[in-house]
Amino acid sequence: MDEQALLTNYLIVGALLFGIGLVGFFSRRNMIVMFLCAEMMLQGVSVSLVAWGRYHNDWGGQVLVIFILTVAACEAAIALAVVLTLFHKSGKLDIAVWQQLREDNQAAFVDRDLSALAPKPAVQWPKLTPAGIEPDHDLEEVTHRSHL
Amino acid sequence: MSMSNLLLTTILLPLAGSLAICAVGRDARAARATALVVSLATLIVTAILLCNYVPGDDSFAAWSYAWLGETSAVDIRFDVALDGISLWLFGLSSLLLLACVLLSWDAVTDRPGTYYALLLLLGSGMLGVFAARDIILFYVFFEFTLIPLFLLIGMWGHEDRQYAATKFFIYTLAGSMLTFLALLSIVLWDYYHSPDGVMTFSIPQLTAGLAARPIAEPYQLWIFLGLFAGFAIKVPLFPLHTWLPLAHTQAPSAGSVLLAGILLKIGTYGFLRFSIPMLPDATVTCMPWMLALAVAGILYGALAALAQSDMKRLIAYSSVSHLGFVMLGLFALTSVGMEGGVLQMINHGLSTGGLFAVVGMVYERYHTRQISELGGLARQVPWLAFFFLVFTLSSIGLPGLNGFAGEFLILIGMFQRAFVFEASTPAVAYAYKAIAVLAVFGVVLGAWYMLWLVQRVFFGPPLESDHEHAAQPPRDVTPVEAAALVPLCVFVLWIGVHPEFFLSRMRPALQPVAQAAIAALAERERAQPPVAANAPAAAVVELPPGVLSLVE
């Protein structure tokens, strides 16, 4: 296999990894999955860097990848810590919970379609007395900054 | 102690006092006592400096420290000195600072520590801006005055204080950003064109450098406009004045006094220091426009003042009118006009500062600034009425008091420009004549609104509506307040009776300011066929030699 073809293959793999990561990042709302997708994009870039380094017979590419790995490790530590904190705050891993950081005049994103897919059962369950458990608060209402 | 150290001490004393008050903390009596001692000391040191000034000295009491090292190619310095132009403004700053402390003595009870600390901080800024000889230092002090005053207005002002403070701050800041850009352009031009390769920020060096290697004309115009943005807003020149009535109305009275007395002068001072000497061609190009704006301000300010119902607002508009006179004097580009302009800066500081101080005292006693709610105060507070009348008469340019000396010289200068010297085109010649005559008309209007104010507020039958006051008449001027006002009155009279004392000390420094601009004007006229500005004077009969000069 000549160098040119090898490079092409590597680049294709790198591009695929990057593309899959990108699509995943866009389409998934689970923070951990999104983080993994971001990592995958990073790895895609790393693969292409290694490929180019080999093609040009230059260690720079490999060195850069080692850098990326190191940085990615640090990043992973921080990112997971952030995710953990966010989970503690909201009890959810859904990134959409944090859309309350948006500007004031923006409409909130609501998962209308999902609720439409799973209609509430028509059965009326017996209710607890009002003095019982604290009802669900609308997190959006409670935490959203109303100013700015 | 050498004069240089003395000057440095004067500038830093209020700053130190301000820190000391912070250390004293919340004790109101200690705070105001500290403020008094510090401002009094500042005034004494200033007086010593002023007394030792030798007329003609351009770098009196110079004190300099290179921030980036003496050998650095970028020559930014902490460089302060006094010359004839800054001398009296420097003195006025010290005088008004003391007056403001005395004025606030009983009036300010809310957070006095912070108040006096800010007041002294403002004092340092004012003193520094006039003494600075380095562009960066000037700009630092220029902006430095803004913050304490912003806080003074915003925290101790009247009902609409926050809007006023914000508007004042943003308006002046927006302008001064452009000014800073223009100042840096001047520095860079000089740097690229000077042979020694040092980037100097020193104002005298730049002035000398630009006189030798003037900036190319189109750039001059842009730089002039940049400077104009900041300085004209500060002055404030019509139509950039709308922040002033608002800020004055809302500011506590010490804030108003310093704002009118000193801070507005920084604008005119900037024109005098930078625009005219450094950008002569642009000055000449803009001269008709500047004069037109100045006279528009004179008339418009006077007319608007006639329609006011709030005392402080009325006086604020009168400031617009008076500062129009100052600009008229400076941009007439004649030596008489310029001396009048600088003298009028001092005069306006004294008279309008005094007016704001007295209005503050009235407000403190009657809790209103509305003219319609006051009347006949002369019976209840005769001395207050007396002081107000003195400052009013000074403000309307009554001969024998200071306002007259300034206005008269300015108008003489303007008439010289209009009726003696040639103008570039007939249209400009007529415009100058119209400007000169209209400016005189502004003096008539000035008497109208001020006397109307005096008549409505201090004379006439006393208002009986307020029984609370009728039972216990408000006290007249207290000794502390009198101590604030009397020095101002003394100077009002002194400048009126013997202006030469003040003029002779500023004259040598003023002489070179307009030299380049006048030369540029002459050059421009040489290029064009001269149009006689003095068409009526053409009828002057030819005098035999020797009539005009007897002894020669």
Added chain:
Amino acid sequence: MFEIPILMVLIPAFPLAGTIVTAIFGKWLKHEAHWPVIVSIACSCALSLVLLSQVMHEVAANPLAVGWESTFELWNWTGVPEAIARPEFAAPAEGAAALPERLPFVVNVTLRSDPLTSIMLAVVTFVASLVAIYAVGYMHGDPGYWRFFTYIGLFVFSMTMLVSVSNFVLLYVFWEAVGLCSYLLVGFWYEKPSAIAAGKKAFLVNRVGDFGFVLGLFLIWTTYGTLNYHDADGIAGVLGQTRLATSGGFAAGGVATVICLLLMLGACGKSAQFPLHVWLPDAMEGPTPVSALIHAATMVTAGVYMVTRCTPLFVASADAQQVVAIVGATTCALGGVIALTQTDLKRVLAYSTISQLGYMFLALGCGTLVAITAGMFHLLTHAFFKALLFLAAGSVMHAMGGIIDMRRFSGLRKLMPYTHWTFLFGGLALAGVIPFAGFWSKDAILAAVHERGHDSTLYLALYWVGMITAFLTAIYTFRAFFLTFYGPLRVPHESGHHAHESPRTMTVPLMILAVFAFGAGMWLEGPGDLAGLLGQTPSLAYQSVPRAIEHGGSHLLVMTISTIFALSGVGIAAYLYLGDDASATRLASLLAPLYWLSYGKFFFDPIYNALFVWPLLMLAKASDLTDKYLIDGLVNLVGSVPPWIGARLRSLQTGMVQFYALAMVWGVVVLIVTLLVWPAIGASLK
């Protein structure tokens, strides 16, 4: 001891010192507060007389062709060394090189004395002394007693300075200073709205005049290159002897006319001439001694003094002189007609003052030396008899408890004999009955005008205006006299039971003035030789001032006519107001429109309000609204731009992380595309 410079300094210095002492210690002096001022004014008066005699001596010793003057410099007010230093004058414009290349602007505080000044000083200080003494009685018990005397002292200081300074700037300074004193004294009872409004009106109308005056002053500077009267510092003064000795030393043509008209505007303001006469009647709101001193005898004559001083400037412009004469005659007639119907005794006298000042301007407008000295002559006699009349009116007012409306009292001659007799003397002088002072001076003016009328129809017409006004003068003077002192005895209830003759401090000055009102004219016309002395004033000794040729016959004719007119005026007044009351009313209804105009003072106040005051106030309102909405609106509009842009950009912040990521991707795409496309664009441009 009595060197002329020392005298020149001491004369104003005394009143100033008196003022300062009263201002500082007045509160403690209480009812003795008049002493410092009276003593100082009296000293000043004595010194003025000494000065006058010295000047007369000097003039007699050295009769110079250019007049006699002496100046004394006190200090340098301002001195700009190179006010005009011009590389700016590229090439001297054609015909305009009147000013030298380099010229200083120097204003020195210089005092001068010459015949004109010393005469003015003597009159001012003399009348002021008498009025001050009178005021001791009149102002007795007023809460502002010391304030009153402080102002009076300040006024005398300003007035003496006004006539003795030797520079136009300082003339203007003290011109305004006497205006300030007038403002303060008219508004002396500051709780009376009408008084303070009158003070303000006086100040503002004067400001309008001063607007002209100061413009004229600037034009003098731009034309002559100096503002000094006398020669100083190597520069020929405007009215200096060098220029006076040179033929054609004064600007002629348009610029001369403009300067003179502007100066005349100033004089109109100060001397209450048409069209700026409206302030003087209102100024009667002030205390009566003030009306006598400031608004009759001294301050209002400042305009006459100034025009006399500037005679050489006026001689250069015949047009301006005619304007002065016309203004004078118009005012003269106007004042006379209005005075006929006023019911307020002081207002009658005020309009009479306006009218008499009109005579003086009429004389000045003739421009001949005889006429100008006649004008000054009238100024002097008028100062005596009008001060007398005002003080007598004040005496009436004092007795009537502040009431001065002639409809409220009558027949006071028994009640107030001294006042009655002195008023009669003053009235006869004012009416111009031989041999009282007014007769001589008024006659001198009319004769001089008549003389100009030989070759000019205009002046002949003005002569007849003056003559008819002399007739009116006699009528209104004696109308006031008869209404006040004759008829049944009636006193207003405000006077209580105290309607009595005034105290000695008030009647003695009246009597002294009465003597002068009787004899001053005769003395000055004959042995006093006022005309000879005045002729030695530099401005009047100027060769181009025409010396009139005496027409002895016509002078006698004028005398005869004016005497007939004056006596018939007195007779008509006696017929109308001494006989039955109905005749005056009948006459009024017969001349209803004229009566209406006269009684309404020709409606100057409402007309001025509608023409000037109201439009200016509307303009002020408009400026205020423009400021609030247009200019500040624009500022706020500019200020609202950044928030507006920000508000638009806010929609980018959705809070959805995916959206941000997408934006980043698009950003990258745009960058890449630009990078690819840019070279292509560059290539295509080449």
